[in-house]
Amino acid sequence: MHAYRSHTCADLNKSHVGETVRLSGWVHRVRDHGGILFIDLRDHYGITQVLADPDSPAFADVEKVRSEWCIRIDGVVKARDESLVNAKIPTGEVEVFVRELEVLGQAEELPLMVFGDQDYPEETRLRYRYLDLRRESMQANMTLRSDVVASIRRRMWDKGFREFQTPIITASSPEGARDFLVPSRLHPGKFYALPQAPQIFKQLIMVSGFDRYFQIAPCFRDEDPRADRSPTDFYQLDLEMSFVQQQDVFDTVQPVIAGIFEEFGGGRKVDTDWPQISYADAALWYGTDKPDLRNPIRMQDVSEHFRGSGFAIFAKLLEQDGTEIRAIPAPTGGSRKFCDRMNAFAQKEGLPGMGYIFWRETDGQTEAAGPLAKNIGPERTEAIRQQLGLGVGDAAFFLGGKPSAFQTVAGKARTVIGEELGLTDKDRFAFCWIVDFPMYEQDAETGAIDFEHNPFSMPQGGLEALEGDPLKVRGYQYDLACNGYELVSGAIRNHRLDIMFKAFALAGYAEDEVRKRFPSLVNAFRYGPPPHGGCAAGIDRIVMLLADELNIREVIMFPMNQRAEDLMMGAPSEPSNDQLRDLSLRVIPQE
Template identity: 55%
Template sequence: MHRYRSHNCGELRATDVDADVRLSGWLHNRRDLGGILFIDLRDHYGLVQLVARPGTPANEALGSLTKETVVRIDGKVSARGADNVNPDLPTGEIEIEVSEVEVLGAADQIPFTINADDGVNEEKRLEYRFLDLRRERMHRNIMLRTAVISAIRHKMVALGFNEMATPILSATSPEGARDFLVPSRLHAGKFYALPQAPQQFKQLLMIAGFDRYFQIAPCFRDEDARADRSPGEFYQLDIEMSFVEQEDVFGPVEKLMTELFTEFGNGRTVTSPFPRIPFREAMLKYGSDKPDLRAELELVDVSDVFAGSGFKAFADKHVRALAVPDTADQPRKFFDQLGDFAVQQGAKGLAWVRVGEENALTGPIAKFLTEDDVKALVAALDLKPGHAVFFGAGAFDEVSKIMGAVRVEVAKRAGHFVEDEFRFCWIVDFPMFEKDEDTGKIEFSHNPFSMPQGGLEALETQDPLDILAWQYDIVCNGTELSSGAIRNHEPEVMYKAFALAGYDKETVEAEFGGMLRAFKFGAPPHGGIAPGVDRIVMLLADEPNIRETIAFPLNGNAQDLLMGAPSEVEEARLKELHLSLRKPQAK
């Protein structure tokens, strides 16, 4: 018999009754019923129940060991009585009569329970992440991640893509976030940058003639944490294709996502084909460029209705309305709670009306609306008796943010939200440039390497803020999975685009010399995208926080509490790297 096990803890069944077995694993739980010990033994594959009778060496040994001790046991498989069968456990029809116990790894008193969720805080969980990962939910999430990545690789190869690796140590690039910098020992005063994305390298692979590339790529960005974004590092499915237009990129990605979310979605359906929604339309109808389409309500711009109105709260402001069917009979508490929710999003309040018989309006603001206002609203919103209407007024961006959140919340509370579905969409036609609110300067609004719609002519003849780019996002259930673009592959277009964003020709050549040089030697039209692996797994696992799907994440302050990173470096090492420290003064 093998030194440690003849079987794993998840594979024994009723057909194994009377077999002599050897198992190894962790003491998961223990129950003492009249001197008879029942122990759950756990390994990677599952749980099995052990029995140690009173007066036996096994009973004495197992009764004194702490939970999470690693043991090897020998014993015989026996059938459980009919009343003791556990239908929720694959091994629930049998148990192991233990004859011998060997301690393989003693365990100290554990800082939190493994076999139940005891509400321990995240900091403690991350400090003892190796224990946290023993929990069933966390173990399941990490194995889901493993299976998803394996499936991605197989599906991408089947779609005709080739997996290739790109450098980790590279040069800084304006991707929109801070770089992590690595000092060079051999080149004093110079730094490598960890890649925010393999953007330039994957484009260079297309120029080199490889046609279809993919990589499960590690990316590094020095940015703050969010529920759907891990600080420090993350992984993305990096994709690039040659001789393609926008729809050519959408095709394989849509097929991949449909198959992936169907296979691992635990019975949830995937709606397809994915709708294409222009950026400005998304902001107007949903208040967001990552709309949750499970909320089956849309916002409507009714600013014209109130232009020059005597109702000062709405007059000459941007006004967005949300009409909700079959909601007018909700109690006042329903409307008050939604008002409180809007305030939490930054609003001063939430105006609303009910639509009654003959489309008569009632509610807090009804008395301020003229007969013409009411007629215009009824026409603009196609109102019917039973509707309730919620309003937001102010600046466009502010109203979008608040009413976008209100749209989803109202849909959930009023029964217009679809559960158990993955609703994808493509957001297209992003602006190429935007204006910095503080400086007034023109900046890239998305990926600086994107092709403007209309090419060089658009850059030379249009207002920069009116130029659209061949840029797109893929969104699922209100979560942005990825941005992508058809790339700019023409040097003159690149020079002009960067010039509009404030980069002179010398700066462009200094920072992107490799890319420009490649463009001048025959570059094919190409494009790509890079869906976030962490976010994909987060959606599939139905987890609200991305750290629940990563084995060893940093905490919200970008610290590794288990390994103690970031850490200080001794003076000799700093000297070798030609560095000296200038720490901020204590306040």
């Protein structure tokens, strides 16, 4: 017999009754039932109930074991009494009578329990992550992550892609976040950088003549943490293709992503119709460029109904350039109690409030109610109702000003309304492509023009488009949103040097600076670069959605905390004087 096990803790069933078996695992819990000791023995695969009574030669050893001791047992498989069968586990029809027990590893008093579903502070969970990972939910999440990555690889190979690895130690390159710098011992005073993404390398792979590339790529960004983002490193499905247009990328990516969600989504509906929504429309309708389409609410511009109206606040606001009034429809939200609750929500978000109208039936007629309705009159309220497609029992909420000032709150309000009124379909994955991103943005204080998104994207209209107003230039850039999260981001790349130099010039970068900052790309594009494009999909976020988790750290095996600290390993740590001397570095103490 094998030194540690003949079967896993998920293998045994009625067909093994009478056999002598060997199992190894952890003591999940111990129960004493009138002198008979039961142990739920757990390994990665499942749980088997083992027991010993005073007649067992191993009874004295079984009495000593405690929770999370690692043990090996030899015993005989017995069928459980029919009334004691546990249908919740695969081994629930049998149990093992222990004949021999060996302790493989004792456990001290535990800082967190593996058995049960107790909540522990995140600091405790991350400091003792190896114990936290023993818990059933974490075992399931990490297994899901591994299976998703394996499935992605198979699907990419089936689509004719080849996997290539790109360097981890490289040169600094702007990707929209801070780099992690690595000092060079051999070149004092110079630094490498950990790649924020394999962006330039994958473009060079296309220049090298490889038609389809992918990689499950580690990426490193010194970012502020949030629930759906790691503050240090993350993994993405990185891909690039030559001789493609935007739609070709969509047609390639959709079956891969949809297939993953169908395979691992637990039976939840996966939308097959993925609309393409412009960045401008997404901002107007949803208040975000990563909308949750499970919520059917679309916001609308209703400025014309308030222009010159009796509601002086909105009427005067609309006399200013760049302002508008936006309505958030709320089907079934037509009660004063709900309207007051949403008004309080807006105040918590830092706004003075949120105007509202709700419609009710009075003497067989549809009547608008609320402070706004009284100020603007029945004709305007009826026009608003007609535009929004609302009726008796419905409501609408209104925000005004420059969209940049209220758009984020409007998007949050739309989400809250959808959830509180039960309009959001939770049992579904809803996808959409966001397209036509602006290439440039303008600093509100200085008026300076800079890139809004990826600077390597091809502008729509090519060189000619760059001759006009930069703020009107749209790029062949796109994101894929699902259930309120950005899953994929990509672009058709700018592979022409004349367009590239012009695009960077509009953002204030001289040709010499572009050549200096991106020498490999500029030089490579002198030698017949093909048209190419691609994208990257966030592995962590995909698994987070599939696992139905709200925090990305629940699907990362060894994550950092919110302060970008590894409490288990003690990182970041102070270097030794010898290390600093080797690198020709000196640490300046913070005041």
